[in-house]
Amino acid sequence: xxxxxIFIHLALALVLILVAAFAGQLNRWQKDxxxxxxxxxPATDKKRPTTVTEIGLNETRSFSRPEVLVxxxxxxxxxxxxxxAARFHDRIEDRIESDPGxxxxxxxxxxxxxxxxxxxxxxxxxxxxEPNFEITLDANEEPLVPVxxxxxxxxxxWALQNSGQRGGKEGADISAPLAWAKTTGSEDxxxxxxxxxxDYNHEDLAGNIWxxxxxxxxxxxxxxxxxxxxxxxxxxxNAADPMDENGHGTHCAGIxxxxxxxxxxxxxxxxxxxxxxxKFMNAGGFGSTKDAIEAINYAIDRKKAGVxxxxxxxxxxxxxxxxxxxxxxxxxYENDILFVAAAGNASTNNDRTPHYPSSYNxxxxxxxxxxxxxxxLASFSNYGAKSVxxxxxxxxxxxxxxxxxxxxxSGTSMATPVVSGVAALILSEHPRMSVDELRKKxxxxxxxxxxxxxxxxxxxxxxxxxxxx
Amino acid sequence: xSNKDNAVENARKDLAKRLKVDASNVKERSVEDADFPDMxxxxxxxxxxxxxxxxxxxxxxxxxxxxxxxYRADKNQLRAYKFKGKNHRI
Numbered sequence: 001x002x003x004x005x006i007f008i009h010l011a012l013a014l015v016l017i018l019v020a021a022f023a024g025q026l027n028r029w030q031k032d033x034x035x036x037x038x039x040x041x042p043a044t045d046k047k048r049p050t051t052v053t054e055i056g057l058n059e060t061r062s063f064s065r066p067e068v069l070v071x072x073x074x075x076x077x078x079x080x081x082x083x084x085a086a087r088f089h090d091r092i093e094d095r096i097e098s099d100p101g102x103x104x105x106x107x108x109x110x111x112x113x114x115x116x117x118x119x120x121x122x123x124x125x126x127x128x129x130e131p132n133f134e135i136t137l138d139a140n141e142e143p144l145v146p147v148x149x150x151x152x153x154x155x156x157x158w159a160l161q162n163s164g165q166r167g168g169k170e171g172a173d174i175s176a177p178l179a180w181a182k183t184t185g186s187e188d189x190x191x192x193x194x195x196x197x198x199d200y201n202h203e204d205l206a207g208n209i210w211x212x213x214x215x216x217x218x219x220x221x222x223x224x225x226x227x228x229x230x231x232x233x234x235x236x237x238n239a240a241d242p243m244d245e246n247g248h249g250t251h252c253a254g255i256x257x258x259x260x261x262x263x264x265x266x267x268x269x270x271x272x273x274x275x276x277x278x279k280f281m282n283a284g285g286f287g288s289t290k291d292a293i294e295a296i297n298y299a300i301d302r303k304k305a306g307v308x309x310x311x312x313x314x315x316x317x318x319x320x321x322x323x324x325x326x327x328x329x330x331x332x333y334e335n336d337i338l339f340v341a342a343a344g345n346a347s348t349n350n351d352r353t354p355h356y357p358s359s360y361n362x363x364x365x366x367x368x369x370x371x372x373x374x375x376x377l378a379s380f381s382n383y384g385a386k387s388v389x390x391x392x393x394x395x396x397x398x399x400x401x402x403x404x405x406x407x408x409x410s411g412t413s414m415a416t417p418v419v420s421g422v423a424a425l426i427l428s429e430h431p432r433m434s435v436d437e438l439r440k441k442x443x444x445x446x447x448x449x450x451x452x453x454x455x456x457x458x459x460x461x462x463x464x465x466x467x468x469x
Numbered sequence: 470x471s472n473k474d475n476a477v478e479n480a481r482k483d484l485a486k487r488l489k490v491d492a493s494n495v496k497e498r499s500v501e502d503a504d505f506p507d508m509x510x511x512x513x514x515x516x517x518x519x520x521x522x523x524x525x526x527x528x529x530x531x532x533x534x535x536x537x538x539x540y541r542a543d544k545n546q547l548r549a550y551k552f553k554g555k556n557h558r559i
Contacts, residue, residue, distance in 0.1 A: 196520065246545075248508065248520040284545040285508025286519035316520050318513045342521035345506035380506055380523060411507075411522035 067093070067132040068116045072101040076125045088119060104132065144465075146177035147184070149260045149267040153406060157266055158373045159255075159393030159418060166396075168373030172461075174392065174418060176269060179425055179464035184260055185270030186428035190309045191256050191420055192299045194292065195249030195316065197242040197279030200231050202250060202400050204258045204265040210274040216305060219298060232277035233298045235291040242277035246285045247402045249277065251409050252315050254400030255417035256424065265406050266398055269421025269464065270428070276302070276309060281316065289322045296328045303335050310427050310438075313420035314341040315413035317355050326360045333364035336435045340420045342412035343369045343382040350384035359387050364435050366442060369456055370394025370415040376451045381412055383455040389443055391452055392418035392462045422464045429468050441467060473500065473527050476542035480529045480549075483559050484538055487552060496532045503528040503541070510541040512548040512556040 072081055081103060085092050089108050096102040107116045113131040120129035148154065148161075155165065160176035162168050190210055200209040212218070212229055219229040224238050232242035244250045253275050260271025278295040281287035296312065303309045312332060329339050339362070344355035350367065358367035367388045370378040372395040377383060381394065394415030401407040419442065426441055427433060433441070445467035446460025453459050471479070477500055485492040505511045505526055509519035526543030539550040540559075549557040 246508075246520075248522055251522075281508075281518070281520060285522070285524070286513070286517050289516050289518060292518055315522070316518045318509075318518050320513070320515060320517075322516070345521050345523060346511070347506075409522050411520070413521040416521075 067104065067106050068113055068120065068129055069132050070103050070105050070120045070129040071099070071127040072103065072125050073127045074101060076101065080125060084120075084123065084125065088116075090116070101127070144178055144181040147180040148177055149180075149271065150263060151258075151260060151265055151267045152263065153266050153398060156398045159397055160267065160269070162373060166373065169375050172371070172373060172375040172393075174269070174422065174461070175463050175465035176267075179422075179468045180260075180271070182465075182468045183425055183428045185257065185268075185272040185425055186431075187272050187274055188308055188431065189270075189311075189424045189427045190274045190276050190307055191270075191311045191313055191424050192276040192278050192295075192309050193249055193253045193256065193313050193417070193420075194278040194280065194295050194299070195244075195252055195313075196246040196281040196283075196285055196287075197234065197244035197249050198232070198253040198275060198277035199244045199247075199250040199400070199402050200242070200277055202254075202402075203404050204262070204400050205250070205253055205275065207259050207262070208257045208268070208270075208273055208275055210276040210307075213307070216307070219301060221297075221301075224294075229298075229302075233279070233295060235278070235280040235294040235298070236282060236287065238294070242279040244277070244279070244402060245283035246281070247407070248281070248285050248315070248409075248413065249279065250401055251397075251399040251407065252313060252413060252417040253277070254406075255397065255414060256313060256421040258400055265400065269418060270424050273421075273424050273428075276307075278312075287316075289320075289325050292316075293325055293328045296325075296332055299337065300328075300331055300335050303337060308431075309337060310435075311338045311340060311420050311423050313417050314339060314357060315411070315416045317342055317344055317358055319344075319346075319353060319355055321354070321356050325357055326362060329357055329360055329365065330362050333362055333435060337364060338366065338420075338423055338435050338438055339364045340366045340368060340416050340423065342416045343367045343384070343388045345370075345380040345411050345413075346382055347380055348382050350382050350387040354387065355382055359384075364439065366390060366419060366439060368392055368394075368412060368416045368419050369452075370410070370412045371449070371451075371461055372396075375449050375461065377455055378410070378412075380410070381415075383452075385454050385456065388456045390419060390446060390458050390460065390462055391415065391449065391456055394418070419462055422462055422467050425464055426467050445469075471542065471544055471547070473542075476527055476540075476547055477529055479547050479559065480540035480542065481531060483540070483547070483549060484531050484533060487549070488533055490533060494533055498530040498532045498537060500527055500529050502526075505541060505543070509556075509558075510543060510546070510548050510550075512541050512550045512558075514556050514558055517558075 162173035257273035341358035
């Protein structure tokens with residue numbers, strides 16, 4: 001190596017040392033600027049206001065933003081908290097006044113949030129630490145806006161929207177307006193109301209009554225003969241006319257599907273649906289097991305003939321078990337028909353004293369208890385941690401009655417068509433859903449209610465909005 | 470359709486017939502308004518199903534031969550409640 005080469009190498013080494021020193025100083029300057037809140041922060045790290053609404057939320061784990069929420073144990077002083085933050089080279093960005101000890105902490109070293117959480121979680125002074133999840137609206141989903149019908153007596157339908165009317169508990173309802181933002185029902189879904197018949201001429205029901213499709217043969221039974229079942233079936237008289245002589249069936253039908261947005265009376269859970277009136281109970285409101293079986297058999301026959309009967313609503317029962325009735329309900333299951341049944345009104349535990357048909361152990365049966373407007377189990381309602389699936393509003397329920405009238409009635413009879421109606425709403429969105437899927441969807445779509453804990457299988461009140469998600 | 474007075478009178482006649490005594494020996498002990506749990510007034514016969522709607526009516530208690538008997542009625546029906554262990558629709 002000659003003398004000139006030595007000088008060149010020394011000069012290069014000096015330049016490298018100077019560059020390294022300058023870079024180190026730059027890094028220190030940057031940290032200093034950031035600690036004063038004036039640093040150049042990547043756009044993704046900037047604090048953005050988050051929008052939180054009750055609907056359409058998606059939780060995104062935003063680990064790119066080094067911010068955590070740390071809850072210090074009770075008794076840990078603010079001085080200690082600040083000392084810990086300083087030790088980790090972190091900044092306390094905010095104190096949550098409503099929850100003493102909860103601090104929003106910003107890491108200044110660009111360490112990922114998971115690491116910061118792990119560091120804080122190890123400290124004895126810390127109760128818990130978690131990333132500050134970023135909450136955003138799903139870009140593909142518009143937030144649902146509740147829909148309210150213009151039916152004049154809708155404001156009295158606390159079951160659909162409880163605004164605290166008549167001293168009730170606000171929100172103790174099935175969230176119908178939010179469900180209606182997604183669907184108000186479909187005329188393709190047929191709900192059989194197996195009851196005292198239905199006043200199919202009622203002005204708030206007439207447009208939603210099922211009519212046998214043109215081209216479909218009248219109902220024929222080898223023993224009973226042929227019946228011109230234009231609007232359903234009367235099993236008492238083995239006749240075509242299912243006109244209601246009591247009012248109970250008309251009331252239940254209105255809950256399922258009084259026409260919505262028609263400037264008349266009330267709105268059903270479904271504004272549009274097809275109600276198939278099946279009559280097996282007389283003017284007194286009672287009927288025989290044999291006639292109930294005949295009517296269910298009719299519904300199955302029509303299903304096989306092509307009518308989209310997917311739900312039987314059964315607001316009736318007794319404590320007497322009938323194997324024949326159980327078997328025909330099983331036949332309905334095999335034909336993809338849900339069977340929604342009243343739990344009964346004896347204030348008793350169905351786990352110990354079964355009530356039928358709601359207590360039959362058949363996969364399509366949903367047993368329904370009744371709630372009042374305060375989210376309490378109705379004083380009369382049967383219950384059962386193993387045998388009663390779900391609860392729905394069933395006290396002081398306004399619905400259609402004979403002669404274009406409207407009346408308030410109470411019973412698990414009234415809670416049952418609420419669940420039947422929600423089932424129909426689900427099917428309007430998911431027409432191919434199997435009966436097993438439908439039942440599961442309903443049982444998975446509840447709001448937990450304190451009064452129902454240990455009283456029903458789900459411990460919850462049906463929520464229509466969740467059901468149609 | 471029936472009213473409370475008719476229901477009480479019919480209940481007395483029915484009890485007299487069941488006990489095979491003269492109707493004058495059947496005394497009215499009490500008649501009260503009641504909400505029954507269902508549309509068979511909580512007195513379903515064998516094989517009978519009824520709407521599970523709270524049903525207003527009357528609880529009628531009659532006395533004969535030193536015993537008390539209960540009848541249940543509403544505007545549509547009259548029932549003997551657990552007469553010798555069984556319910557009867559009249």
